[in-house]
Structures are given as structure tokens and as C-alpha cells.
Amino acid sequence: MTEIKLYNTKTRKKEVFTPLDKKDVRMYVCGPTVYDRAHIGNARPVIVFDVLYRLLREVYGEGHVQYARNFTDVDDKINATAAARKEAGAAGTLEELVQERTDETIAWYLEDMGALGNLEPDHAPRATEYIQEMVDMSAMLIERGHAYEAEGHVLFDVTSYENYGSLSGRSVDDMIAGARVEVAPYKRNPMDFVLWKPSDAEQPGWDSPWGRGRPGWHIECSAMAEKLFGKRFDIHGGGLDLAFPHHENEKAQSCACGSEEDFAQVWMHNEMLQVEGKKMSKSLGNFFSVRELIDQGYPGEVIRFVFLGTHYRKPMDWTEKKAKEAARTLSKWRDAIDAQGDGKPSAEFLEVLSDDLNTPGAISLLHDLAAKKDWATLKASALLLGLLSPNMGDWINRGGVVLDQWQKKLTEVRSLAMETKDFSEVDRLKALLSNAGVSVQMGKEGILLVAGPEVDLSKLNGVSE
Ligand code: AMP
């Protein structure tokens, strides 16, 4: 069996991965807070853990891996978007508008992540469906002396759990010094965090022993993970920004409720994404949603390829140059694998990918396979990365009928040029196509026209073929 090695944030080491039960490998990844379209940074953990999910299924068998990714559908940011809609005159109560917002955002999310070639997880729990579990867990924490009630809130007492800080490697004193913590008069310690908080009559809320209220963010994942996977499971993932405080708090709550140090065996975190070397932010104007990028003409498969070109533990830069290169490579490969039968991923490929998800190394092996023209192995190996699957290739034909006509014309002109040795007309047509964002690849097998990410076929209107 292939040996998988994963870097564990908890031990700060790359370790051989040994599942608790190899017939039931369990992975929980923190999903989105559903108040708006996912931005391209949000796609990074989805793609990274999708590749890990595929690898685990390859190694342990499809029926032996469970992947859960939640939707945080109770959160103050969601309430704020719903309140803004209500103020703008939308009909319905705040709770109805919250429900409407979360439903539509979840549908967008699944659509956008699907367009990037991600499989859907086995479980996609919504936090609002697990409120009772969150109430029970909070009550148990009070009973065990790890939490206390104050002014309608329930707070976790960080000093009651001696390993608090062990995941992110900080002491409580460092945290207080470094963090922007919410100072509230009812907290015993500034680092104590909310398990439950009161809701006013309009806000979404549920009955509890502490009055009508709603859960804090961290308890949501602890409750859902335990309900789905029990007190111990294998892998817990998310972006690096979640390591502290979200995962530190999740771990503290769950361990204090009886998971002990065993809650998640391996904690994994992807580094953050930037755009053209800069932090993505609305004020810099380099903030894109996944949907905007797709609408600008970047095919989902091309976006995915760019993401996988950087190791998940390194900061990743989204650039247009990378997207162009990715489109060129993928269209070449797609052209070549078209008529290939089924192969198997190469052993070397599996080994490289199993070394802490070395996707850039895996992609460089795909280039080697392409150089050797071993297309069947390339196809099967690429599929493990979620690339070159049959349902992701539509973008190759995006030029549709227009490009078909240009392809035919260029083929005729080229055959003529071969006889006359005058290639000026071929060059002229190539320049026109290239100006419209279409790459022209000429080979012995024929001519391939590929609409690039910024194709603008209107530039071809009216120009003489
Ligand atoms: P959120 O909806 O903010 O809780 O984020 C959902 C997921 O996206 C979390 O796993 C975050 O860590 C991750 N994430 C957010 N921003 C970025 C970014 N710029 N780069 C990579 N991952 C990110």
C-alpha cells in the first residue's frame, strides 16, 4: 500500500499517515461562512483537500473514505447582509432573509467549486441542523468546569484546559499580547471565547438553558465533527488563518468534552493566496470571486492547474501569466489524450503526490510523461489531481463554430503555402487570431486553435479570412 506522509501542524513534522481505521478514513475540513460568493482564496482549501480526498480514495478504496465539509450558516456577517437587504426594502422577516441568503450562497458555492473540478464531499452539514448538539456540548463543558455562563453568554474558560495553545504553539499570555481580542466585561479572561450568545427578537435564535440565542463559530465545527465522525478522527483541515483561534478553540472544546488529545490525529493547513504578488483586498481592486474569474473567461480547469502548481504549504500567487501557460499546457495534453485508452497512474506519480501532497512535483512528472508521449499514464495520473476529466474539457471548444471555420480556412491556406513556399498569408491569419486571444498550434497532425482565457472573438468580426 502506498505510504502517505502529511505535515501535521500539531507536531510541526511531516509524519507517516496511519488512519485510525483504514476501512473508514475520516477527514473534516472547515467550509465557508455563507454570506457571499466565494473569493478565489476560498477555493484554495477546497482544491487542496479535494486532491487529498482523491488520493485517500485511491489508496484506501472509494468506499473507505469519508469527507465532511460544513457550511457555517449562522454567523453575524450573514445577519448583517440580511439586515442590509431588509433595510433596502426586501420583503420577509430577518430570519427569512437570512435563510434566503444562506440558501442562495450555498447553491453558488457548490456550482463554483464544481466548476473548478472538485468532487462534492460525502457530508455537507449545515450548522443550523446541529444546534441541539451545540447546546448539549456547551452544557457538558459547563458541567465539567470548562465553561461558565455570564449575562446570557456561555464562555469557554481557556485557563481550565492546560493544553490550550498547543496547536498553534502559543501561550495564553502571548495570545493576549498579540491578538485583537474582544474585551467584554463578562469575560473572566480576555482569551475566553463564546460558545453561546443571546439573540434579540429579530436575530436567528434557538431556545437553550441560557435563553434564546445562537452558537459561537468554534463550537459549530466541534459539534458537527463529533456527530458525524465520533470523538476521534483522522484529518482536520482548513486555511492557515484558521489554525488560531478557530482550530485551537475547536480542539480545546472537543478535548475538554472527552476527546482528550485524540480529537483529530492530523491537522493540516493551506497557506494563503495572493494576486500578482499582493494581498488580495477590495481596496487594491484585486479581489475576485471564483465566478468573476470564470466569467472573465478563465476555464475552471485552468484555474485548478494554476493552483496545483504551488505546494499547499507555500503562499500562492495568482497571475495571468500562469493562467496562460496552464491553458497552453492543458490544451496540448487534451489534444493528445483524446483517443487514449485507460491507463493507471504511475507508481512514481503516486509516490510524489503522497509526499505531503507534492502537487508541483506531480505536475512536473506529467510533463515528463508528455515528453515520453505516454498519454494513457498521463491521463490517469492527471485524473488523480482532478485534471483532464471528460466533463471539464468544454473550454477547448469554446470558440465553437467561429473557430471551426477559421481552423478550416487556415488548414487550406497552409497546404497552399506548403506548395508555394509563401507563408505570408498563414502568418497574417495567425496574427489576427493571436490578436483576438486565440492560440494557434500547428503540428503534423493538423492545426489546433485554442481560445485563451481572454479571448475576444468580436475582434475577428469583419476581418477578412
Ligand atoms: P471563511 O468563509 O472566511 O471561513 O473561509 C473559508 C476557507 O477559505 C477557510 O478554510 C479559510 O482559511 C480559507 N481562506 C480564506 N482566505 C484565503 C486565502 N486568501 N487564501 C487561502 N485560503 C483562504
Ligand code: ZN
Ligand atoms: Zn471549523
